[in-house]
Amino acid sequence: MVQMTMIEAVRSAMDVMLERDDNVVVFGEDVGYFGGVFRCTAGLQKKYGTSRVFDSPINESGIVGAGIGMAVYGLRPCVEVQFADYIYPAYDQLVSEAARMRYRSAGDFTAPITIRSPCGGGIFGGQTHSQSPEAIFTHVSGLKTIVPSTPYDAKGLLISAIEDDDPVVFLEPKRLYNGPFDGHHDKPARNWTSHPLGEVPEGHYNVPIGEAAIRRTGADVSIITYGTMCFVAEAAVAETGIDAEIIDLRTLLPLDIETISQSVSKTGRCLVLHEATLTSGFGAEIVAQIQERCFYALEAPIERVTGWDTPYPHAQEWDYFPGPARVGRALRSLMEVI
Amino acid sequence: MPDFGPLSFKVPEPPVRPGDEPDFSDFEVPKAGTVRRPEVDADADDMKDLATTMIRVLNRDGEAVGPWAIDMDREVLLHGLRSMLRTRAFDERMMTLQRQGKTSFYMKCTGEEAIAIGQQLALSQGDMNFPTYRQQGLLLCQDYPVVDMICQILSNARDPLRGRQLPIMYSSKKHGFFTISGNLGTQYIHAVGWAMASAIKGDTKIAAAWIGDGSTAESDFHAALVNASVYKPPVVLNIVNNQWAISSFQGLAGGDSATFAERAHGYGIPSLRVDGNDFMAVHAVSKWAIERARRNLGPTLIEWVTYRVAPHSTSDDPSKYRPREESEAWPLGDPVLRLKNHLIGLGLWSEERHLQAEAEFDEEIRVATKEAESYGVMGGGSSARDIFEDVYKDMPPHLRAQRQKMGV
Ligand SMILES: Cc1ncc(C[n+]2csc(CCOP(=O)(O)OP(=O)(O)O)c2C)c(N)n1
Numbered sequence: 230m231v232q233m234t235m236i237e238a239v240r241s242a243m244d245v246m247l248e249r250d251d252n253v254v255v256f257g258e259d260v261g262y263f264g265g266v267f268r269c270t271a272g273l274q275k276k277y278g279t280s281r282v283f284d285s286p287i288n289e290s291g292i293v294g295a296g297i298g299m300a301v302y303g304l305r306p307c308v309e310v311q312f313a314d315y316i317y318p319a320y321d322q323l324v325s326e327a328a329r330m331r332y333r334s335a336g337d338f339t340a341p342i343t344i345r346s347p348c349g350g351g352i353f354g355g356q357t358h359s360q361s362p363e364a365i366f367t368h369v370s371g372l373k374t375i376v377p378s379t380p381y382d383a384k385g386l387l388i389s390a391i392e393d394d395d396p397v398v399f400l401e402p403k404r405l406y407n408g409p410f411d412g413h414h415d416k417p418a419r420n421w422t423s424h425p426l427g428e429v430p431e432g433h434y435n436v437p438i439g440e441a442a443i444r445r446t447g448a449d450v451s452i453i454t455y456g457t458m459c460f461v462a463e464a465a466v467a468e469t470g471i472d473a474e475i476i477d478l479r480t481l482l483p484l485d486i487e488t489i490s491q492s493v494s495k496t497g498r499c500l501v502l503h504e505a506t507l508t509s510g511f512g513a514e515i516v517a518q519i520q521e522r523c524f525y526a527l528e529a530p531i532e533r534v535t536g537w538d539t540p541y542p543h544a545q546e547w548d549y550f551p552g553p554a555r556v557g558r559a560l561r562s563l564m565e566v567i
Numbered sequence: 568m569p570d571f572g573p574l575s576f577k578v579p580e581p582p583v584r585p586g587d588e589p590d591f592s593d594f595e596v597p598k599a600g601t602v603r604r605p606e607v608d609a610d611a612d613d614m615k616d617l618a619t620t621m622i623r624v625l626n627r628d629g630e631a632v633g634p635w636a637i638d639m640d641r642e643v644l645l646h647g648l649r650s651m652l653r654t655r656a657f658d659e660r661m662m663t664l665q666r667q668g669k670t671s672f673y674m675k676c677t678g679e680e681a682i683a684i685g686q687q688l689a690l691s692q693g694d695m696n697f698p699t700y701r702q703q704g705l706l707l708c709q710d711y712p713v714v715d716m717i718c719q720i721l722s723n724a725r726d727p728l729r730g731r732q733l734p735i736m737y738s739s740k741k742h743g744f745f746t747i748s749g750n751l752g753t754q755y756i757h758a759v760g761w762a763m764a765s766a767i768k769g770d771t772k773i774a775a776a777w778i779g780d781g782s783t784a785e786s787d788f789h790a791a792l793v794n795a796s797v798y799k800p801p802v803v804l805n806i807v808n809n810q811w812a813i814s815s816f817q818g819l820a821g822g823d824s825a826t827f828a829e830r831a832h833g834y835g836i837p838s839l840r841v842d843g844n845d846f847m848a849v850h851a852v853s854k855w856a857i858e859r860a861r862r863n864l865g866p867t868l869i870e871w872v873t874y875r876v877a878p879h880s881t882s883d884d885p886s887k888y889r890p891r892e893e894s895e896a897w898p899l900g901d902p903v904l905r906l907k908n909h910l911i912g913l914g915l916w917s918e919e920r921h922l923q924a925e926a927e928f929d930e931e932i933r934v935a936t937k938e939a940e941s942y943g944v945m946g947g948g949s950s951a952r953d954i955f956e957d958v959y960k961d962m963p964p965h966l967r968a969q970r971q972k973m974g975v
């Protein structure tokens with residue numbers, strides 16, 4: 230085990246897979262020589278050569294489209310879209326092509342491609358460097374969607390994603406790249422060096438797709454979340470003293486509804502958190518499934534704390550970001566219902 | 568298939584990398600004044616040669632020579648040089664603001680100033696630019712209030728965009744400056760559509776589209792070209808080839824297979840390749856293309872050859888992917904220096920006036936910055952209420968409810 234940042238963990242996953250499997254290729258904008266604007270692929274081109282790790286023209290539909298073509302040939306491309314905010318030109322390739330290829334050809338053609346992309350806010354990046362578009366992928370049948378929150382999970386899940394025979398959208402919360410950010414932007418940033426989940430095996434291992442993790446066990450309320458909001462939840466729990474169970478989904482689709490419903494059945498209360506906008510957000514799906522399974526166990530209406538239903542602003546980032554204060558308020562009001 | 572060996576995969580590489588000597592030996596620079604100037608109504612077919620050469624006006628002695636050396640108003644010349652100096656002063660001061668932690672982000676256009684300014688001074692009131700983030704010169708050569716620009720960069724109480732946009736993503740319809748998108752290339756097709764609308768309505772306005780070399784790879788660039796080819800709207804299609812797109816050299820956008828200007832040929836669009844560090848060439852060629860548009864002769868594509876002297880942005884360190892000395896070795900020189908020498912040669916300018924102008928703009932921007940800072944820095948002074956405005960024309964009930972929940 231070595232201590233890694235999430236950047237190093239993601240890089241290590243690609244390194245392991247490039248080493249193990251000749252069919253793995255890695256490409257994207259600024260990914261080759263430079264090693265990516267977040268350094269996630271630094272050193273990989275030097276190690277594996279320009280036929281395995283390379284720069285691509287600035288064309289996201291081309292990156293994903295070419296990746297699909299390679300996957301159809303039999304490769305396992307792991308491509309980078311520089312920011313999730315720039316993934317939309319590739320949406321048609323993902324929705325109409327990658328997602329449905331197995332279905333429409335009855336398994337004759339498949340597209341085992343992984344699309345990595347940094348997502349989420351907290352870096353003062355304005356509307357085009359802050360978005361959380363996961364719900365537009367979970368809405369598409371045929372795609373798997375993953376959002377890791379720790380270096381350990383990031384590596385194990387990325388390896389699983391590359392090995393998976395279906396297309397996977399792998400969203401990396403960029404505010405977690407260098408440390409567990411809990412929403413307290415005015416406090417000194419923490420890093421991964423002292424965090425237990427920053428400890429990562431050097432070699433190959435899997436974190437299975439479709440399994441949530443319980444980050445904290447608790448009796449009074451279940452917090453269902455993923456990505457950066459896992460740490461915001463931890464902070465809010467610490468500050469309110471409420472005995473909450475925190476579930477990190479890790480994979481959004483396929484959803485680990487078993488773990489969720491066991492927890493909610495136990496606590497009887499539930500708070501769903503994400504950075505993304507509220508309306509038609511992934512939280513809506515979680516809430517719907519919980520009420521289907523846990524209706525009679527619920528002691529209070531399920532609450533959601535999310536980004537507001539607006540584009541992501543620049544100056545007002547901390548009014549927009551669902552930080553620990555907002556989460557704490559929601560927790561308290563959930564506990565008040567009798 | 569015994570006759571064929573195994574295939575191999577090619578990825579373009581720039582001629583040099585950090586640690587190497589800068590090398591522009593393959594970069595051909597025709598002598599100033601040697602490229603012909605067709606009539607504005609010439610056929611696209613009859614000017615294909617202009618997409619592979621380079622139109623240049625200013626020679627090494629600072630003289631304007633050849634068929635593109637048009638008569639120019641002395642006011643335009645002086646305003647051009649002064650605006651370039653103003654842009655440089657602005658860029659320097661804004662970089663400092665970023666280093667001081669007063670803004671989150673900035674992007675300079677050092678070395679590329681002649682292009683936006685040279686073209687803007689050939690456009691008319693009512694025309695519309697669809698710029699990228701590296702055309703601040705379009706605003707800085709007009710009467711756009713510089714304090715407002717800085718307030719946008721500081722995201723403060725007087726930010727005309729109410730804190731919503733990343734610094735430098737200005738917007739001003741009044742100044743013919745379309746709201747900048749962070750998503751590359753999207754504006755190129757908007758410019759074409761805007762120009763189509765002007766033609767549909769029998770208007771006299773034209774559009775200017777802007778894009779970087781790297782971003783020509785985006786699908787929207789190609790969508791713009793096919794629409795421009797089909798409908799022949801009044802639009803100038805600018806490509807600013809500054810050799811780099813963050814860490815990617817222009818060959819990664821296909822620039823080594825054909826010039827960016829040649830992209831137009833498949834669409835039958837007239838196309839010119841021009842020395843973008845030569846203000847005289849920029850202005851003359853812009854006027855030519857603008858006249859074509861106004862005379863209803865359709866679109867013109869122009870590749871401006873230049874060099875991104877500055878880092879991509881304040882988040883970038885170019886010494887990681889290109890030799891540090893590369894910008895000094897750049898064969899087309901400094902656009903400010905070249906115009907300055909020309910104007911001195913004409914007797915319109917002097918070393919002394921140059922120094923004075925530099926000091927004047929330094930002072931102007933310093934004072935403007937001071938005022939702007941008094942309205943807040945780094946998002947200070949912005950209003951949380953503004954988050955919810957302008958999502959729609961009329962705020963729907965769910966946003967009203969969310970705003971109430973936030974308590975603002
Ligand atoms: C759709 C999209 N993809 C990627 C990016 C990230 N990005 C911002 S600027 C840039 C390079 C653009 O280079 P170029 O078009 O040559 O313009 P220059 O910066 O040189 O002026 C990239 C890749 C983006 N903003 N939008």
Ligand SMILES: [Mg+2]
Nearest residue numbers: 779780811812
């Ligand atoms: Mg460029």
